[in-house]
Amino acid sequence: MIPPAFDYLTPQSLSEVIGLLHQHGPDAKVLAGGHSLIPAMRLRFAEPCHLIEISGLEDLSCIREADGLLRIGAMTREADLEDSEIVQTGYPILLDTAKMIADPQVRNLAPVGATSRTVILPMTIPPPCPPCGQVEITGQGGKRIVPIDEFFPDFFTTVLDHGEILTEIQIPAPPPNSGGAYLKIECKVGDDAGAAGAAQVSWDEDAEPTLQAVLQTHVSYVAFIGSKKQARALKEYLQQEGIPGKRLDALYAPAGLDLHAKSPGEIAVSVLAEIVQLQAQLS
Ligand SMILES: Cc1cc2nc3c(=O)[nH]c(=O)nc-3n(C[C@H](O)[C@H](O)[C@H](O)COP(=O)(O)OP(=O)(O)OC[C@H]3O[C@@H](n4cnc5c(N)ncnc54)[C@H](O)[C@@H]3O)c2cc1C
Known part of the structure; x- marks a missing residue:
């Protein structure tokens, strides 16, 4: 038509x-x-x-780091994320995700900030590390910041008021000694995800603040790898810090099925086995 x-x-x-x-x-x-x-x-x-x-707004097309945040202008093409050295070196989950959005033709033209679909931001930018990111919105009254989690209150709905546009996506830099990956399972290139998952791993002498922050998000599987004694102390600490019991249920400490795993590879298998078991229980 x-x-x-x-x-x-x-x-x-x-x-x-x-x-x-x-x-x-x-x-x-x-x-x-x-x-x-x-x-x-x-x-x-x-x-x-x-x-x-709005595709001519060059000022809204940039990827930069400032004040501990990765700042992606709303008109940055999805393909630019893949080519960005900043993303390639510091934001592995975002890099993985960028490669899985739609197909190259769409990625070459569609900007990260286009907000047509409820899923676009979560799919485009899964939380790379706690806390999740936020978006900058600009309107006649100036700029305001909204957490990404709150940007889509419902299907095909955003919190944008009339006369406002999304101008920047801001993501906190992952903590040092951390890594991550994102996987989207699709039947053919360009399909919506049949299933998608993101994993973030941090190696931290002082794991408590990181775990505390992750548990304040909606992440449903948070793994702590350590001894049973360390795990007990961690749970006590998190309880004292006021993490609600429901969120503590998302913490698997020590993580992994008890396979008497010792080497890093064996521990990884035990963690994966636990995730498979949980998935099976859910379905
Ligand atoms: C075949 C296909 C496969 C796709 N697969 C995926 C996928 O796997 N994962 C994924 O995340 N996305 C996917 N998408 C969505 C795609 O990545 C784009 O996000 C989407 O097409 C919108 O971008 P656009 O440039 O086409 O926006 P447009 O069609 O130009 O705009 C879409 C809407 O957003 C509004 N809008 C645009 N920019 C702004 C702004 N800055 N502020 C406020 N409102 C704005 C417009 O007014 C309009 O209502 C797919 C799209 C296609 C066509």
Whole structure:
């Protein structure tokens, strides 16, 4: 189907975009890569009278680190994440994820900040480490920061008010001595995830603060590798720190099925076996 007629506006600055959104009210929508909005318009699910092109906003296309945060401009192409040296060297989960979004054609055009789908941010950026990231939103009243967890209150819904756009995604740098991976299982390239998982591993002399922070997220399996005595002391500490019992259930300490594992490889197998067992129990 052919979409209904619309005005096509090409502002050159963020303030112009915000001004146009304010001027045209709910009849206006911003256009990023167009992969989602144009098909929605063709199907008449969306009928904006004014399309405001934001792909020319160079200032919103950058990947940089500042104040302990990785800052990704909303118009940064998904493919730019893969090519970024900062992401390649410091954010392994994000790098893995970037390679699994859609297909290269979509990634070359779609910016990270396009917010058409409930799943886009969690899928694009799983929490790399505690605490999860946050997004910067800009509107007529200035900028505000919202935790990523709260950005999508419901399916196909964001907390963006009319006249606001998402301008930056901010992710805390992973702690030192840590690593991570993300895996998405899809039937064919470009499919939504049949299943997806992210794992973050930290090697820390002082593990308590890290675990405390992870347990404040929604992560459902948090593994602590250490002796039974250390695990007992850890649980007591976390209880004293006020971590609710329900969240403590997500802590597996010591992690892994008791396979008398000794070498790192054997311990990894015991942890995986525990995850498989939990999955089986859930299904
Ligand atoms: C075949 C296919 C497969 C895909 N697979 C995946 C996948 O595996 N994982 C995944 O995460 N995503 C996937 N996507 C989604 C894709 O990564 C993009 O996020 C999506 O297409 C939106 O980007 P766009 O540039 O097309 O946005 P557009 O279609 O231009 O815009 C989408 C909506 O977001 C709004 N919008 C855009 N930018 C902003 C902004 N800065 N602030 C506020 N609102 C904004 C627009 O007004 C519009 O309502 C897939 C898309 C396609 C077409």
